[in-house]
Amino acid sequence: MTSKQPAQRLRKSPEQLRSAVHQAVIDLLSDPGGADLTIPAVAQRAGVNHTSIYRRWGSREALLAEVVVTRLERDSPLADTGTLRGDLRAWAEAGAASVRTPEGRTAHPLLVDRLLGSPETPRPA
Numbered sequence: 001m002t003s004k005q006p007a008q009r010l011r012k013s014p015e016q017l018r019s020a021v022h023q024a025v026i027d028l029l030s031d032p033g034g035a036d037l038t039i040p041a042v043a044q045r046a047g048v049n050h051t052s053i054y055r056r057w058g059s060r061e062a063l064l065a066e067v068v069v070t071r072l073e074r075d076s077p078l079a080d081t082g083t084l085r086g087d088l089r090a091w092a093e094a095g096a097a098s099v100r101t102p103e104g105r106t107a108h109p110l111l112v113d114r115l116l117g118s119p120e121t122p123r124p125a
Contacts, residue, residue: 012048020046021053025067039063068112072098 012020024045028037039060043050057063075098079090098104
């Protein structure tokens with residue numbers, strides 16, 4: 001007689017956890033409707049426990065902010081053109097190009113909207 005044992009989740013390295021959670025956020029935002037962006041939904045999509053997300057990021061807004069910054073750093077690395085003006089111009093152009101990609105057209109506005117609509121998002125004084 002064979003008994004079924006529950007599947008155990010494999011422990012992810014910190015980088016694997018971060019990558020899986022970031023991708024889950026992007027996937028959920030890219031879904032039509034994208035309204036189910038909760039920590040439990042992200043955890044389920046990423047295949048991790050929700051407590052791992054709360055432990056590492058603390059809140060949905062902190063997670064969203066990290067996803068935005070990470071994507072901007074990846075898609076729009078800071079250039080060294082020799083002048084501050086040139087560096088800022090190159091960064092702005094790369095950021096604009098990132099937002100124009102199919103993924104960017106979906107994810108960036110939703111990420112910004114959710115961050116701006118959150119009471120936890122810091123506001124300038």
